[in-house]
Amino acid sequence: MKPAGHPPIPAPKLGVLLINLGTPDAAETKAVRRYLKEFLSDRRVVELPPWLWQPILRGVVLTTRPKKSAHAYQQVWSEDGSPLAAITRAQGKALAERLAGDGVLVDHAMRYGRPAIADRIAAMKAAGCERILLAPLYPQYSGATTATANDAVFAALAAMRWQPAIRTLPPYHDDPRYIDALAASIEEGLAALDFVPDAILASFHGMPQRTLELGDPYHCHCQKTARLLAEKLGREVIVSFQSRFGKAKWLGPATDLTLADLGRAGRRVAIVTPGFSADCLETLEEISIRGREDFLAAGGEDFAYLPCLNAGVRGMDMIEALVRQELAGWLPVS
Ligand SMILES: C=CC1=C(C)c2cc3[nH]c(cc4nc(cc5[nH]c(cc1n2)c(C)c5CCC(=O)O)C(CCC(=O)O)=C4C)c(C)c3C=C
Ligand SMILES: [Fe+2]
Ligand SMILES: [Fe+2]
Numbered sequence: 522m523k524p525a526g527h528p529p530i531p532a533p534k535l536g537v538l539l540i541n542l543g544t545p546d547a548a549e550t551k552a553v554r555r556y557l558k559e560f561l562s563d564r565r566v567v568e569l570p571p572w573l574w575q576p577i578l579r580g581v582v583l584t585t586r587p588k589k590s591a592h593a594y595q596q597v598w599s600e601d602g603s604p605l606a607a608i609t610r611a612q613g614k615a616l617a618e619r620l621a622g623d624g625v626l627v628d629h630a631m632r633y634g635r636p637a638i639a640d641r642i643a644a645m646k647a648a649g650c651e652r653i654l655l656a657p658l659y660p661q662y663s664g665a666t667t668a669t670a671n672d673a674v675f676a677a678l679a680a681m682r683w684q685p686a687i688r689t690l691p692p693y694h695d696d697p698r699y700i701d702a703l704a705a706s707i708e709e710g711l712a713a714l715d716f717v718p719d720a721i722l723a724s725f726h727g728m729p730q731r732t733l734e735l736g737d738p739y740h741c742h743c744q745k746t747a748r749l750l751a752e753k754l755g756r757e758v759i760v761s762f763q764s765r766f767g768k769a770k771w772l773g774p775a776t777d778l779t780l781a782d783l784g785r786a787g788r789r790v791a792i793v794t795p796g797f798s799a800d801c802l803e804t805l806e807e808i809s810i811r812g813r814e815d816f817l818a819a820g821g822e823d824f825a826y827l828p829c830l831n832a833g834v835r836g837m838d839m840i841e842a843l844v845r846q847e848l849a850g851w852l853p854v855s
Contacts, residue, residue: 536650784821
């Protein structure tokens with residue numbers, strides 16, 4: 522019997538928390554400013570001392586960028602809100618259905634904005650999750666994505682008396698299940714086009730060049746994904762890096778310049794974005810809308826953007842397999 526004053530204790534459960542980057546609550550300047558302020562204040566994202574960066578962020582970036590970015594978000598906003606939010610929600614729901622039979626509670630959170638990591642971790646613990654697998658949905662590891670997502674969870678745990686046990690999903694940039702899912706989805710996308718592309722471009726989100734020199738494996742992970750994908754497809758895959766931010770040198774070659782070169786050369790292009798587990802502003806606006814414009818303006822004619830794995834069956838089969846692998850020893854052996 523519990524002594525008087527003993528708090529209620531729910532039955533112990535396993536939990537999986539899918540984590541993605543985060544997105545504004547609305548495609549409006551104010552909401553975008555709030556989001557960018559949180560995102561770009563993360564010292565894993567902008568690796569400058571706060572005394573130097575915060576005045577630039579507050580005085581320049583947050584007074585100019587939110588309006589422009591809000592306009593970009595408006596181009597891709599849907600009835601369900603931001604594509605990144607809607608797709609991550611759908612991924613969480615699909616995984617929850619797949620793991621419900623094993624008694625696993627699945628939730629999702631965003632590193633910046635909502636649902637906030639601290640809130641979801643607290644809710645999972647309150648629901649009885651004594652063991653939680655964190656699954657940052659970034660195939661390629663970087664300090665600015667995977668590490669900061671895990672940091673935010675550990676910061677939330679620092680405030681908890683009774684912490685759940687934690688595991689983290691490793692990067693899966695070279696996992697055969699990821700490469701096979703990408704290749705199959707690309708083959709399917711190519712077969713549905715009304716032209717035959719003679720160039721496949723894999724565009725990854727960029728990072729400052731300095732992060733590579735400091736030992737971040739992101740660049741190597743992207744290159745390895747592209748090499749394995751090319752081997753699986755049996756054709757060349759050109760690599761480029763998009764979304765340059767700020768004045769520092771970023772990983773190259775840049776996607777916009779590469780697309781212009783391909784347009785000038787009269788190539789027929791299919792572009793994919795294997796580093797994004799969900800379509801978002803960076804794929805739907807920057808690549809599918811602006812990338813196409815860059816390519817056409819340079820004289821190119823045939824351009825197709827092939828979507829991310831999203832919450833489709835192939836992507837979910839892969840996520841389920843990766844998650845089950847990391848739950849080994851926690852889940853009863855089937
Ligand atoms: C997929 C991996 C990502 C890496 C690596 C990454 C690094 C990185 N990003 C910025 C700055 C911005 N990124 C923005 C949007 C954005 N970035 C990613 C993913 C990675 N970022 C995603 C999925 C998104 C889309 C979010 C959405 O709401 O759909 C933005 C905001 C948009 C804008 O104003 O352009 C910024 C800013 C830096 C500085 C960086 C590496 C250090
Ligand atoms: Fe980004
Ligand atoms: Fe490298």
